Amino acid sequence: MINIGIIGGGGYTAGELIRILLNHPKAKISFVHSKSQAGKLVSEVHQDLIGETWLSFTNQITTDIDVLFLCQGHGQSVKFLEEHLIPEEITIIDLSRDYRLEENFVYGLPELNKEAIKNSKRIANPGCFATALQLGLLPLAKAGELNNEVHIHAITGSTGAGQSPVPTTHFSWRSNNLSIYKAFKHQHLDEIKRSLNQLQPGFNSHLNFLPLRGNFSRGIFASMYMNTEMTETEVAELYSSYYSDHPFVFVSGQNPNLKQVVNTNKCVIHVEKHEGKILIISMIDNLVKGASGQAVQNMNLTQGLDEVTGLQLKAIAF
Numbered sequence: 001m002i003n004i005g006i007i008g009g010g011g012y013t014a015g016e017l018i019r020i021l022l023n024h025p026k027a028k029i030s031f032v033h034s035k036s037q038a039g040k041l042v043s044e045v046h047q048d049l050i051g052e053t054w055l056s057f058t059n060q061i062t063t064d065i066d067v068l069f070l071c072q073g074h075g076q077s078v079k080f081l082e083e084h085l086i087p088e089e090i091t092i093i094d095l096s097r098d099y100r101l102e103e104n105f106v107y108g109l110p111e112l113n114k115e116a117i118k119n120s121k122r123i124a125n126p127g128c129f130a131t132a133l134q135l136g137l138l139p140l141a142k143a144g145e146l147n148n149e150v151h152i153h154a155i156t157g158s159t160g161a162g163q164s165p166v167p168t169t170h171f172s173w174r175s176n177n178l179s180i181y182k183a184f185k186h187q188h189l190d191e192i193k194r195s196l197n198q199l200q201p202g203f204n205s206h207l208n209f210l211p212l213r214g215n216f217s218r219g220i221f222a223s224m225y226m227n228t229e230m231t232e233t234e235v236a237e238l239y240s241s242y243y244s245d246h247p248f249v250f251v252s253g254q255n256p257n258l259k260q261v262v263n264t265n266k267c268v269i270h271v272e273k274h275e276g277k278i279l280i281i282s283m284i285d286n287l288v289k290g291a292s293g294q295a296v297q298n299m300n301l302t303q304g305l306d307e308v309t310g311l312q313l314k315a316i317a318f
Contacts, residue, residue, distance in 0.1 A: 128290025
């Protein structure tokens with residue numbers, strides 16, 4: 001069994017991670033660390049886990065583990081690793097943005113860096129928007145076809161903002177509402193551009209990204225378009241070929257909807273041509289493929305398991 005420790009166990013991503021790991025056939029959670037929740041049952045905080053576990057939060061850390069997940073807020077992972085000496089043989093998977101641009105951490109997007117992930121002990125899990133957008137653009141970058149600006153419109157569920165309440169996450173504000181935030185300057189753009197440059201060196205086209213707050217709890221629905229001389233069939237074949245060895249990405253010929261991916265580790269992609277423009281739709285669950293599910297996928301790769309192990313999750317159709 002893979003013995004696991006979790007730091008920052010009280011938030012949304014940690015709750016999703018615990019849910020997945022409790023049903024993982026090769027995983028055992030050794031401890032769930034939380035300074036603010038120490039002594040409470042995990043199911044008191046993550047109430048969907050009632051009857052699933054009798055684990056309690058602890059403020060103690062042990063190193064008798066194989067994998068350590070860091071689920072704290074941005075800026076806290078660096079602080080934690082400065083304050084705690086974690087043996088090199090323990091795999092660290094960080095779900096914050098602290099190490100996504102650092103050379104001593106492998107960027108944990110399996111559809112880009114699968115082989116490097118398999119051989120690494122330090123993984124930086126991608127951001128949720130970054131995951132959806134990169135999966136929608138990587139095949140074009142691989143083919144050297146990102147040669148003009150990309151227009152991106154993506155809407156995310158409220159859980160993407162984390163569990164700590166702020167004015168724009170309250171139900172009374174979010175319900176029946178819609179708003180743009182961080183237009184053209186979202187923090188995930190840097191990691192997206194680096195990945196695209198990895199596949200298409202010299203890529204410097206504008207990514208015109210408009211992120212929106214959605215009035216639903218989970219999921220990301222991204223639509224992107226750009227000029228291209230490729231036909232719709234050529235683009236579809238390009239995507240199908242790129243993702244043929246990646247079990248969680250599905251290229252669909254049908255116009256998709258968000259419920260196809262909610263509660264799963266899937267990404268569904270759809271492409272269609274409109275005159276001289278190609279439209280790309282890319283959808284994920286922000287808490288699963290955009291965070292905790294992808295983190296477990298990375299764990300599976302580092303531990304020599306099939307990457308789908310423990311991640312056969314079911315979509316919520318209605």
